[in-house]
Amino acid sequence: MLSRKREVELSELAESIANYYFPTGSIEPSAIAEKKGITYTYGNYGNSFDGLIEQENGHFHIFINTINYSAAHVRSRFTFGHELGHYFIDEHRRALLCGRTPSHPSKIDFSSKNLVELEADYFASSLLLPESRIKQDCLKKPFTFKLVEHLSEKYKTSITATLLKLMTIDKHPIMLVCSENERIKWFKHSHDFPFKWLKKPIGIVPKNTLAGAYFATKEKFNEELPITANDWFEYVPGWQIDRPFFEKCIYSDRHNFVLSIIWEK
Numbered sequence: 001m002l003s004r005k006r007e008v009e010l011s012e013l014a015e016s017i018a019n020y021y022f023p024t025g026s027i028e029p030s031a032i033a034e035k036k037g038i039t040y041t042y043g044n045y046g047n048s049f050d051g052l053i054e055q056e057n058g059h060f061h062i063f064i065n066t067i068n069y070s071a072a073h074v075r076s077r078f079t080f081g082h083e084l085g086h087y088f089i090d091e092h093r094r095a096l097l098c099g100r101t102p103s104h105p106s107k108i109d110f111s112s113k114n115l116v117e118l119e120a121d122y123f124a125s126s127l128l129l130p131e132s133r134i135k136q137d138c139l140k141k142p143f144t145f146k147l148v149e150h151l152s153e154k155y156k157t158s159i160t161a162t163l164l165k166l167m168t169i170d171k172h173p174i175m176l177v178c179s180e181n182e183r184i185k186w187f188k189h190s191h192d193f194p195f196k197w198l199k200k201p202i203g204i205v206p207k208n209t210l211a212g213a214y215f216a217t218k219e220k221f222n223e224e225l226p227i228t229a230n231d232w233f234e235y236v237p238g239w240q241i242d243r244p245f246f247e248k249c250i251y252s253d254r255h256n257f258v259l260s261i262i263w264e265k
């Protein structure tokens with residue numbers, strides 16, 4: 001997890017770039033690359049990477065893999081933003097320039113624990129969803145899944161990328177749990193989320209949750225539904241076991257995959 005201080009730095013850097021090139025409307029990463037003299041190619045590169053940035057004699061080139069998603073798809077836009085992060089974040093660019101990492105292939109599935117990848121992901125979400133604009137959009141609105149959908153349409157970002165940004169703007173404490181085949185792939189939460197430990201056994205989706213119901217019976221729920229702290233979390237003090245939360249799931253049958261969004265009422 002990135003420190004709050006680092007998130008603020010990356011968010012300010014990304015937002016200043018977004019505001020400079022796209023003071024209004026949605027952000028187009030490829031146009032920013034063009035303005036900076038970074039060349040790029042979209043192509044079918046098999047399944048080895050989603051995005052890649054290379055440097056030769058001070059010239060940077062970005063490859064975006066469009067084998068699974070078109071160039072205009074929210075996933076490709078995010079990948080492009082991520083690769084731009086490796087250029088705009090000073091430490092990343094210096095590493096590329098001095099040849100410590102002559103090329104840098106990235107897989108964007110949010111499961112990486114590598115600090116460099118986490119920073120580029122956070123840069124991408126902050127570039128596509130500039131913080132002051134998001135805060136303005138959220139003003140006086142309660143946190144709901146509808147709000148997330150609205151922002152992801154407006155800024156042309158995936159639900160996951162939108163939540164990644166939303167969970168750090170102090171709007172509302174949120175936890176995201178991504179699970180596949182009944183196992184937890186990764187989870188992330190706002191710094192101020194009240195519970196930080198998922199229920200034991202570690203790595204297994206708890207049965208008494210919406211995600212658990214999907215893996216047990218393939219039952220899906222369209223709405224956000226009430227759950228309690230005890231359903232998802234470990235080390236919940238006795239007097240808080242019924243503390244009410246909401247869970248909303250996004251499903252992918254093809255990959256037997258569920259993204260759970262959990263937040264307090």
Ligand SMILES: [Zn+2]
Pocket residue numbers: 082083086104105106107116117120
């Ligand atoms: Zn990367």
